[in-house]
Amino acid sequence: MAVFVSAVGFGVVTAAILAISAVGFTLQFSVTNVFNLAFGSVMTLSGFVAYWLNAAGLNVWVAMAAAALSGGLISLAINEVIYTPFIRHGLNLFGMVIVTISVAVIFDHGLQAAVGPTFFSYVAPAGRAFHFADFVLTRQELIIIGIALVLTILVQVGLQYTRVGKAMRGLAVNASLARACGIPTRQVIALAWFVSGVLAGIGGVALFLDTSTFTATTGSEFLIVIIAAAVLGGIGSPRGAVLGALVVGIVTEVGAAYWNPELKDVLAFGVLIAVLLVRPQGLFSRLATERAITR
Amino acid sequence: MSAATQYYIATILVYICVNVIASWGLDLQFGVTGVLNFAFIIFQAAGAYTAAMLSLGPSSASGSFQHYLIGVHLPFPLPLIGAMLVGGALSALIGLITLRRLRSDYQAMVMLVISVVATLVAESVIGLANGSAGLSLIPNPAQALSGFTRQTQTWFFVGLCVICMLIVGAVMYALVYSPYGRVLRGVRENESAVEAMGRNATRARMQVFVIGGAMAALSGALLAQFIGAWAPSGWLYPETFVFFTAVIVGGRGSVSGVAIGAALVAVGIQQAVQYMPIGSDPTLLAALEWIITGLVTLIFLWLRPQGLLPERRRRYRRARPARLARAEVRDPVGT
Amino acid sequence: MSELAVQGLRKSYGGVHAVDGVSFEIPSGSLTGMIGPNGAGKSTVLGMIAGAIKPDHGSIRLDGHDIAGLRSHRTARRGVIRTFQAASVFPHMTVLENLLLGTPPWTGERIYASMFLRGRWRREERTQVAEALALLERLELQPHADTYAGELSGGQKRLVELGRVMMARPSLLLLDEPVAGVSRTLVPVIEEIIAELRRSGLTVLLVEHELAVVERLCSPVIVLAQGRVLVQGEMAEVRAHPEVRRAYLVG
Numbered sequence: 111m112a113v114f115v116s117a118v119g120f121g122v123v124t125a126a127i128l129a130i131s132a133v134g135f136t137l138q139f140s141v142t143n144v145f146n147l148a149f150g151s152v153m154t155l156s157g158f159v160a161y162w163l164n165a166a167g168l169n170v171w172v173a174m175a176a177a178a179l180s181g182g183l184i185s186l187a188i189n190e191v192i193y194t195p196f197i198r199h200g201l202n203l204f205g206m207v208i209v210t211i212s213v214a215v216i217f218d219h220g221l222q223a224a225v226g227p228t229f230f231s232y233v234a235p236a237g238r239a240f241h242f243a244d245f246v247l248t249r250q251e252l253i254i255i256g257i258a259l260v261l262t263i264l265v266q267v268g269l270q271y272t273r274v275g276k277a278m279r280g281l282a283v284n285a286s287l288a289r290a291c292g293i294p295t296r297q298v299i300a301l302a303w304f305v306s307g308v309l310a311g312i313g314g315v316a317l318f319l320d321t322s323t324f325t326a327t328t329g330s331e332f333l334i335v336i337i338a339a340a341v342l343g344g345i346g347s348p349r350g351a352v353l354g355a356l357v358v359g360i361v362t363e364v365g366a367a368y369w370n371p372e373l374k375d376v377l378a379f380g381v382l383i384a385v386l387l388v389r390p391q392g393l394f395s396r397l398a399t400e401r402a403i404t405r
Numbered sequence: 406m407s408a409a410t411q412y413y414i415a416t417i418l419v420y421i422c423v424n425v426i427a428s429w430g431l432d433l434q435f436g437v438t439g440v441l442n443f444a445f446i447i448f449q450a451a452g453a454y455t456a457a458m459l460s461l462g463p464s465s466a467s468g469s470f471q472h473y474l475i476g477v478h479l480p481f482p483l484p485l486i487g488a489m490l491v492g493g494a495l496s497a498l499i500g501l502i503t504l505r506r507l508r509s510d511y512q513a514m515v516m517l518v519i520s521v522v523a524t525l526v527a528e529s530v531i532g533l534a535n536g537s538a539g540l541s542l543i544p545n546p547a548q549a550l551s552g553f554t555r556q557t558q559t560w561f562f563v564g565l566c567v568i569c570m571l572i573v574g575a576v577m578y579a580l581v582y583s584p585y586g587r588v589l590r591g592v593r594e595n596e597s598a599v600e601a602m603g604r605n606a607t608r609a610r611m612q613v614f615v616i617g618g619a620m621a622a623l624s625g626a627l628l629a630q631f632i633g634a635w636a637p638s639g640w641l642y643p644e645t646f647v648f649f650t651a652v653i654v655g656g657r658g659s660v661s662g663v664a665i666g667a668a669l670v671a672v673g674i675q676q677a678v679q680y681m682p683i684g685s686d687p688t689l690l691a692a693l694e695w696i697i698t699g700l701v702t703l704i705f706l707w708l709r710p711q712g713l714l715p716e717r718r719r720r721y722r723r724a725r726p727a728r729l730a731r732a733e734v735r736d737p738v739g740t
Numbered sequence: 741m742s743e744l745a746v747q748g749l750r751k752s753y754g755g756v757h758a759v760d761g762v763s764f765e766i767p768s769g770s771l772t773g774m775i776g777p778n779g780a781g782k783s784t785v786l787g788m789i790a791g792a793i794k795p796d797h798g799s800i801r802l803d804g805h806d807i808a809g810l811r812s813h814r815t816a817r818r819g820v821i822r823t824f825q826a827a828s829v830f831p832h833m834t835v836l837e838n839l840l841l842g843t844p845p846w847t848g849e850r851i852y853a854s855m856f857l858r859g860r861w862r863r864e865e866r867t868q869v870a871e872a873l874a875l876l877e878r879l880e881l882q883p884h885a886d887t888y889a890g891e892l893s894g895g896q897k898r899l900v901e902l903g904r905v906m907m908a909r910p911s912l913l914l915l916d917e918p919v920a921g922v923s924r925t926l927v928p929v930i931e932e933i934i935a936e937l938r939r940s941g942l943t944v945l946l947v948e949h950e951l952a953v954v955e956r957l958c959s960p961v962i963v964l965a966q967g968r969v970l971v972q973g974e975m976a977e978v979r980a981h982p983e984v985r986r987a988y989l990v991g
Contacts, residue, residue, distance in 0.1 A: 145514070192703070201706065204441055207513065208653070209706060211646055215699035223692040334521045334642075337514055345511075372529035379518050386515065387506050576855070584846075584861055585854035587833075591841045594830035601790065601824075602908060603816035603845045612851065719837055720886055721869045 112244040117367035118360055119245030125359025126258035127316045131332070132339040132351035133265055134309025138185075140282040140346035141302040143203065144193060147210040147333065151217035152188070152307055153314030154329030156181035158221065160315045161230055170234040171253070174315040181311020182304040188213060189303040214330055222326035229323040232315075254316045261309065262352050269348065278302055282346060335362075335375060338382045344392030353393060357381065408556060415559045417672060419631050422566035423624045424671035425664045426573045428651040430620030435649065436657035436716075437581055438613045439593030441509075443645055444499065444516035445621060447523040450640040451495050452488035452622025453629035454527075454534050457543045459484035460630070471535045471542075481546035485569075485626050492622020493615045500614040505607060520642040527637045539636025543629050566627055573620055577660045580616075587719075589613060590658065643695075647671055650702045656712025665713060674698055741943045742803050742819060742911040743768040744789070749798035749808075751784055758784045760967035762798070766912075766945055766960075771938040773958030773975075774947045780964040782947045783825060786914050789945070790822040791815035802912065817845065819911030823918060827897035829904075831890025835881060838889050838900050839872040840865075842907030868907075875903050879933075895926035902933055913937065915946045919953055931957060951979075 135149050159180045160173035168176075196209050237249025247255075269275040277298045280288040289295050317332055318324040339358040343350025358378045365377035385393060427449055434440040454473075462478040464471055479487070499519060503512045528537045547558040547565070580586055591599035592606045600606050629635040647670065655666020678694050705712065744766040751759040759781040766772045776782050787793035789800055791812035800808040807815055812822075830838050847853050848861030876882045879899045884892065889900050898918065905913060918934065919927050934957060938944055948954045954961060954975070961978045963970040971981050978984055 205706060208649060212699040212702040215646060215695050219692040219695035223689055227688045334518055338518060341514060370529060373525060376522050376525050379522050383515060386511060390506060390508055579855040583854035584848040584865060585851055587837060587841060588849050590833060591830055594832055595828060598828045600812045601816055601822055602842055603813050605813045719834060721836055
């Protein structure tokens with residue numbers, strides 16, 4: 111039982127990192143319809159921005175804020191400079207996926223060429239350990255969970271109650287109708303990319319803190335798990351992303367504890383495929399269902 | 406010609422043949438039929454592992470330093486045929502899961518996930534294919550030809566690869582430039598319309614998935630037998646992307662185009678990078694290969710999405726307008 | 741030519757009853773119109789007959805056999821051929837190839853035949869090409885035979901689509917708003933083609949939004965509103981029906 115509870119504890123930490131990233135990924139997809147496989151690269155780049163600042167002496171949490179900003183800007187830049195021109199050029203959605211993969215490959219290996227294949231770490235003490243019944247969480251892990259909670263609530267509130275949030279939801283459901291209603295789509299889309307980039311940046315630093323060592327490809331490797339969580343919850347639904355993150359996070363850690371730690375991701379992926387077979391639109395998401403019908 | 410140069414040329418030729426075969430497989434699936442097979446690389450790997458296990462002999466034999474599922478010592482060409490069967494069977498299995506139930510944009514993503522899962526399993530389950538270390542000492546069928554020098558044996562293998570490539574090429578031409586190929590393109594162009602005309606799009610996609618998977622497996626089998634080794638690090642999920650680039654650069658749906666694309670992208674970029682004046686750090690070279698591949702994809706998608714040799718416009722009529730008298734054409738004014 | 745009998749057809753989308761108990765009959769050889777305001781469920785009914793949408797409930801009897809729930813490629817093989825609301829073509833294939841994909845599925849399209857029986861399918865294909873070219877001449881599209889269908893105008897695409905369905909030799913033709921978005925000059929051309937098809941004895945169900953089009957062409961007419969059949973009968977009596985007037989004013 112103790113093993114189970116402590117595994118769940120680890121799972122919650124993983125879920126927190128996943129939640130931040132998956133919400134970013136799914137929000138951007140719901141608004142822009144672009145399956146952005148360069149999301150992991152944005153995470154990595156922002157994580158490295160934080161690394162350079164941290165190595166120069168900055169506290170890792172302040173560096174995380176800088177990473178958030180750089181993530182947002184990088185994400186925005188990629189959209190403005192690369193994605194939008196291709197969309198205007200007439201490339202269809204499948205072609206766009208290949209564009210995003212190309213961007214990911216260029217960024218990841220460009221970074222790798224610059225910094226080398228070695229492993230890096232932040233200078234960030236784990237902090238004191240807090241004991242909760244059968245599991246232990248360090249101060250660092252608690253902060254990450256806290257950040258995840260705050261961010262997911264902020265996103266939810268933002269989408270529900272702010273004007274721009276409602277505009278995003280409108281765009282997500284029916285882009286042409288939204289445009290016809292006078293919603294400034296270009297600006298809203300730009301904001302969606304920025305916000306998703308910010309979440310990628312924070313998620314990237316959180317990921318690097320959790321894995322303790324990281325390389326130029328860690329973000330893209332994690333992207334598959336992020337996508338799994340997002341799709342499991344129903345792609346396009348931030349609430350679903352959080353649920354998916356929890357499921358994936360806990361399943362992977364419990365699997366690691368009881369079975370084979372090297373295969374923990376396989377378990378999560380198995381759950382994803384099983385869920386998709388039974389419920390092709392994912393767990394949550396009325397939104398995804400509408401998409402399934404209109405396509 | 407020195408032995409080293411001979412071996413170098415032979416290597417290039419083998420790599421070209423192997424990559425052309427694989428790229429054709431993906432072209433059949435993606436270029437002609439529009440199936441986004443993001444797990445493509447695992448079918449090449451399946452072929453490689455199968456050919457290895459069907460020619461290595463039992464794992465206890467070679468001093469037990471390699472652990473793998475089964476091991477028999479079958480003569481040529483059984484390992485190659487076995488590899489294709491396994492590639493096709495694996496494709497059928499994965500196709501049943503992904504192509505039948507899932508939405509099209511999820512299909513691509515689930516295939517990506519399956520690719521990652523396959524690598525994880527291969528790395529972690531040691532008894533399957535020797536884990537991360539992979540399989541080595543894979544025999545080359547040409548080595549069985551006693552009485553020939555090592556060099557000649559290598560050239561025999563090159564010949565085998567070329568013959569395989571020509572056979573696969575003939576199959577591709579027969580499939581693509583035929584009524585069946587027309588249905589495949591219909592599935593790519595407008596799935597609901599092609600179904601409304603009585604053609605079963607899902608079945609067509611399953612078929613090309615299996616055939617393309619068998620082609621990928623053949624390419625893997627030949628490659629593994631040439632190199633003599635095969636490990637998970639050589640078939641991580643991004644490798645699929647290289648084949649996509651080859652298809653896009655060469656010309657989606659064009660058989661000869663994709664062959665050229667494969668030679669230029671899969672082999673050409675790697676060779677070009679070797680000759681660049683940037684030192685010889687292998688990580689740097691590998692990173693540069695990837696960067697160039699990504700840039701090439703973007704450039705082609707922007708400037709020439711139809712590829713170097715675009716898909717041929719099919720013409721069916723044989724009646725042609727009467728030809729003008731040669732004199733009129735050549736000299737309309739009259740000098 | 742086929743007759744169709746629909747009974748108790750139902751389809752809901754998350755609580756919204758798009759089609760709520762629809763029953764009607766389409767006699768063999770007729771050109772029946774199905775009209776109704778937007779949201780009446782016409783396209784959904786058509787989709788269910790064609791097999792693109794799975795009914796929640798009800799039966800669709802084609803010459804006595806229930807085809808409800810069969811997928812589109814199966815209904816098509818039984819002679820139920822449809823057009824789409826937005827003219828549906830194969831964009832990166834020539835107009836001629838678009839028509840060739842309209843023939844009923846034939847053995848030459850199977851892998852084995854395509855690969856090994858070249859002589860046989862070449863001959864069959866030549867016959868099909870001749871038929872397609874003749875059709876293109878009738879549609880006045882012959883100069884565009886080798887043009888990629890995606891490069892044509894909306895009206896021309898509609899003609900290509902009609903050519904394709906004509907190649908299929910349907911026994912029940914479902915037309916989904918065939919003149920929507922077509923330029924004024926092409927409307928009479930399309931209407932004449934539909935009239936010709938009718939004269940050849942083909943059973944046609946024409947779904948249309950505008951009364952005028954249906955008036956000119958159709959004899960029996962079915963009026964749908966809010967997922968239900970309001971009235972059916974000859975055009976004259978339907979037009980005079982007070983409920984129809986109301987539905988159109990409201991809807």
